[in-house]
Amino acid sequence: xxxxxxxxxxxxxxxxxxxxxxxxxxxxxxxxxxxxxxxxxxxxxxxxxxxxxxxxxxxxxxxxxxxxxxxxxxxxxxxxxxxxxxxxxxxxxxxxxxxxxxxxxxxxxxxxxxxxxxxxxxxxxxxxxxxxxxxxxxxxxxxxxxxxxxxxxxxxxxxxxxxxxxxxxxxxxxxxxxxxxxxxxxxxxxxxxxxxxxxxxxxxxxxxxxxxxxxxxxxxxxxxxxxxxxxxxxxxxxxxxxxxxxxxxxxxxxxxxxxxxxxxx
Amino acid sequence: xxxxxxxxxxxxxxxxxxxxxxxxxxxxxxxxxxxxxxxxxxxxxxxxxxxxxxxxxxxxxxxxxxxxxxxxxxxxxxxxxxxxxxxxxxxxxxxxxxxxxxxxxxxxxxxxxxxxxxxxxxxxxxxxxxxxxxxxxxxxxxxxxxxxxxxxxxxxxxxxxxxxxxxxxxxxxxxxxxxxxxxxxxxxxxxxxxxxxxxxxxxxxxxxxxxxxxxxxxxxxxxxxxxxxxxxxxxxxxxxxxxxxxxxxxxxxxxxxxxxxxxxxxxxxxxxxxxxxxxxxxxxxxxxxxxxxxxxxxxxxxxxxxxxxxxxxxxxxxxxxxxxxxxxxxxxxxxxxxxxxxxxxxxxxxxxxxxxxxxxxxxxxxxxxxxxxxxxxxx
Numbered sequence: 001x002x003x004x005x006x007x008x009x010x011x012x013x014x015x016x017x018x019x020x021x022x023x024x025x026x027x028x029x030x031x032x033x034x035x036x037x038x039x040x041x042x043x044x045x046x047x048x049x050x051x052x053x054x055x056x057x058x059x060x061x062x063x064x065x066x067x068x069x070x071x072x073x074x075x076x077x078x079x080x081x082x083x084x085x086x087x088x089x090x091x092x093x094x095x096x097x098x099x100x101x102x103x104x105x106x107x108x109x110x111x112x113x114x115x116x117x118x119x120x121x122x123x124x125x126x127x128x129x130x131x132x133x134x135x136x137x138x139x140x141x142x143x144x145x146x147x148x149x150x151x152x153x154x155x156x157x158x159x160x161x162x163x164x165x166x167x168x169x170x171x172x173x174x175x176x177x178x179x180x181x182x183x184x185x186x187x188x189x190x191x192x193x194x195x196x197x198x199x200x201x202x203x204x205x206x207x208x209x210x211x212x213x214x215x216x217x218x219x220x221x222x223x224x225x226x227x228x229x230x231x232x233x234x235x236x237x238x239x240x241x242x243x244x245x246x247x248x249x250x251x252x253x254x255x256x257x258x259x260x261x262x263x264x265x
Numbered sequence: 266x267x268x269x270x271x272x273x274x275x276x277x278x279x280x281x282x283x284x285x286x287x288x289x290x291x292x293x294x295x296x297x298x299x300x301x302x303x304x305x306x307x308x309x310x311x312x313x314x315x316x317x318x319x320x321x322x323x324x325x326x327x328x329x330x331x332x333x334x335x336x337x338x339x340x341x342x343x344x345x346x347x348x349x350x351x352x353x354x355x356x357x358x359x360x361x362x363x364x365x366x367x368x369x370x371x372x373x374x375x376x377x378x379x380x381x382x383x384x385x386x387x388x389x390x391x392x393x394x395x396x397x398x399x400x401x402x403x404x405x406x407x408x409x410x411x412x413x414x415x416x417x418x419x420x421x422x423x424x425x426x427x428x429x430x431x432x433x434x435x436x437x438x439x440x441x442x443x444x445x446x447x448x449x450x451x452x453x454x455x456x457x458x459x460x461x462x463x464x465x466x467x468x469x470x471x472x473x474x475x476x477x478x479x480x481x482x483x484x485x486x487x488x489x490x491x492x493x494x495x496x497x498x499x500x501x502x503x504x505x506x507x508x509x510x511x512x513x514x515x516x517x518x519x520x521x522x523x524x525x526x527x528x529x530x531x532x533x534x535x536x537x538x539x540x541x542x543x544x545x546x547x548x549x550x551x552x553x554x555x556x557x558x559x560x561x562x563x564x565x566x567x568x569x570x571x572x573x574x575x576x577x578x579x580x581x582x583x584x585x586x587x588x589x590x591x592x593x594x595x596x597x598x599x600x601x602x603x604x605x606x607x608x609x610x611x612x613x614x615x616x617x618x619x620x621x622x623x624x625x626x627x628x629x630x631x632x633x634x635x636x637x638x639x640x641x642x643x644x
Contacts, residue, residue, distance in 0.1 A: 026338030030346055094338075137330040144331030148402065149366070149395075150355060151335065193334075217325060218337050242298050243323070244337040248345035249298065 003082045007048040007075060008055040011083065012040060017112070018085040019043040022076065024094030024118075025192045027245075028054025031093065034251035038259070043089070048079055050096070052184035061184050069095070069195055073102035080110045087112040089262065093247060094118050094219065095192040102197065104206045113265060114208040115258055118244050119227065120219040122196040129198070130222040138193045145186045201230040208234040209261040211254065215242040235261060291367070291388030297381035299323050299341070308388060311367075313360040324386060329356040329364040340371060344384060348373050354391065366395040420485070427481030430474050437474065441467045476604040480589055483611040491531035491615040499524045502560055502569070505536050509543050516547050517555035524562045530616055530635070538612045538620075541605045542571040542631045550629070551575030566637055572630040578622070586622055609633075 003009070010029065019039050021032040029047040036045045049056040050072055065071035076099060080088060090111055092100040097119030104111040124131045124138055144150050208231055212224030221238060228236035237257050241250030274282060285292060291308035295301050301324060304316040312319075312327060319327065325336040332355030343350045349372045356364040368389040376382045444463045452460060483489050499522050506518045546556040550573025557572040578586065585591045589607040606620075613620035618635030 024338070026335075027342050027346075031342055033346070133330070133334075140329070141331040141334050144329075144335075144356070148354075148398075150331055151339065151353060215323065216337075217323070217333060242300075243341055245342050245345070248342050 003075075003078045006051060006057045006060045007079055008057075009079055009083070010047040012036070012045040012047070013043055015039075015041070015043040017043050017087065017089065018046060018083075019089040019091060020046040020048075020076070020080070020085075022048070022090070022092040022096035022099060023050065023053065024092075024096050025188055027093075030054070031245065031247060032091075035091075035247045035254055035258075038251075038255040044085075046079070046083065046085070046088075050188075051075065052181065052188055058181055058184065061181075063187060066187065066191060068191060069099050069102055069197065072096070072099045073106065076100065076103040077107045077110065080107075086110055089113050089115065091115040091117065091258070092119070094120065094244065095195070098195065098197050098200075101200050101204050101208075105200060105203060108205055111206045113262065114204075114206050115261070116208060116210045116227070117247060117254065118213055118216055118219045119210060120223050121198045121201060121227065123193050123218070124196070126196075129226065130220060132218060132220050132223070133193075141193065142186070142190055145189055148182065151182075151185075198226075198230075201227055202232070204231045205233065207265060209258065210234055210236045211246065211257055212236065212238050213241045213243060213246050214238060216244045218244040237261075290390075291386075293319075293324055293327070293386040293388065295324055295384045295386075297383060299384065301326075302383070311357055311362070311365055311388075311390070313362060324384075327357060329358050332356050333358075340369075344371050344373050345381070348375070354395070357388075366391045368394075423481060423484045426477055427485060430477035430481060433470075433474050437467055437470055441471070473602055476602055476608060479608045479611070480604050483608065484589075489534065489608070489611045489615045491534050491612070493529045493531050493616070495527050496530050496532050496535075498522075498528050498530075498560060498562065498567070501532055501535065502539065502558070505539050506543065506558055509540060509547065512544075513547050516552070518543065518547075518558050519555040520558045522560040524560055526562060528562055528567050528635075528637075531612075534612045534615070538609045538633060539569060539571070541609050542633075545605065545631075546571050546573035546629075549573065549575065564637060566634055568632060568634040570630055570632040572628050574628050577626055578624040578629055583622070583624065587620065 008029070019036070021029065021036055023029055023031045028049045032047060036047065039045060052058060052061045052066065062071070065074075076090075080086070086109055088111055090100040090104070090113070092098070092114070094117070097114075097116035098121055100111075100114050100116070104114060120131065122129065122131050123133050124135050125133065210224050210227050210231075212219065212221055214221065224236050224238060228234050239246050239250065239253055239257065241253050243249050246254045286306040288305060288307055291311060292303070292305040293301060293308060294303040301319050301322050304319045306316060308327070309316045309319070325333040325341075328336055335355060340350055340353060349370070351370050352368050353370075354366065354368055356366050358364070368391045370387045372385045374382045374384070440463065444460055444467065448457070448460045448464070479489055502520070502522060506520055510516075510518060543556060543558065550556060554574045557570075559572070560569045561567065582591075587606050587610040590603045591606065610620045613633050613635075616635050618633060620631065620633050622632075623630050
């Protein structure tokens, strides 16, 4: 199968070095729209949608392969191999940050550095570990999704509407940034929120920047400290930005933090 | 209204304040970063609290844990990317009344520098609507289950037809060979007549069984199988029309072929398709005028059409002409199984082509067209 079409891979810019952006649960590659243009002059930008999200090939979704993050990590490696790129700067948001660490564990030669934006290796509290949620809370989330109690009722069918506020979006579909097949979204939620990849942190060899927001209920600040303490070659920046998506709520601060880290390498 | 509640405000401002606080829906306003700066009393009542308890928190803090996560992963990004979202179902946090289902609309106002100034959320109580949607969902699940069973039944019926067709072939083969042997053994005139009846009857039966088998293949497998080869179309079409002239010696078939080059098709299947169209035109068309048989091959497509004069196909029958078991009620006994045009259209599909029909008081025309650019590959 064609990896480029499967993952809706978009390549922009002509820089010698490659920067690849991976979106997290709930969005697609559009979530990087305020961030990647800042790196276009210096980097070749690679954007993609995880299978099941955005404009990826939904027929390629496998409930077996994507039952754990390794399936997604292999996709990232496949994209890099198909584009014949090495020494990438990998930027991953939330669960995708961990996919990047897994991919770097399997194929370290593909990665130069890893930028982890609001990452979390495990969302569930454990002895000596603050993940942000109790197991019962995650079960409640999965149950709400299962019963279609969240989102657009019945199915997440985007409605065609004008977009007077953001002219650059032109004729794009309303809510299409979150368009996901409801069944796939449920499964991705399960894979995301039940993952525990804390064991991979200590063996992370690639230089990494951890960007953690100040008030993020999905990935609290404690997680940033936890990861930084265990990842040998890591730097931690606690941002002023609040919420779970600094790439959307504070793109300038996000860009500045990434730029300053990359220049210091 | 109770003006004593807002002693310092002008009457208009008081009216607005009252509207904001006691409106039938909830209002929440946050600053550009998402911190709550205002919550109306209605929202606070739903949460068994007072508005000041929520100041400085994030909007997602009002929601039950599922909605809280969903808001941060889906709705907040959407608000930043498209500036608004509409009619999203979530649940308020359980503060003693259970998790109240609500619908929320969100809107982001940006300043001159394109940075968000504030965000507004409207909350609608949706308990009854949730119940209604749950009922709809149950109804849909039941309907899907029923449809599933019906589809399985239909498949069993079609498999039954396929098996029946197949099993009828062998005994019929025996009858046909026996009749042939009998015909060669010097029978008298009366016996010869009887053998002829056996032979023509079993030939018709053989054709019907073949049609049933093609129908079953079309429905159960991946369509009718074709083996395309390079064919001299003119030669093939002349052969077909000659065969039909033998069967109907008193009818005229007027051919007009513009065929410059060979084409790729399955000759046996094309014969089947075309002789079906010609036989239909002869039996249903006017006996006064010939059947017009045209073919055209050019760079972009090839096309074969069969036209007859006479009574049009009734309007109400047009939609079902290519459906299986379609036949004209009045003459059902003459029309066999009503599979001919269905199979013809399946053969057209198998060649990546189309079979279409037009019919008016003047003439009825069936056209089979295949675009040349598309490679025909056996399925």
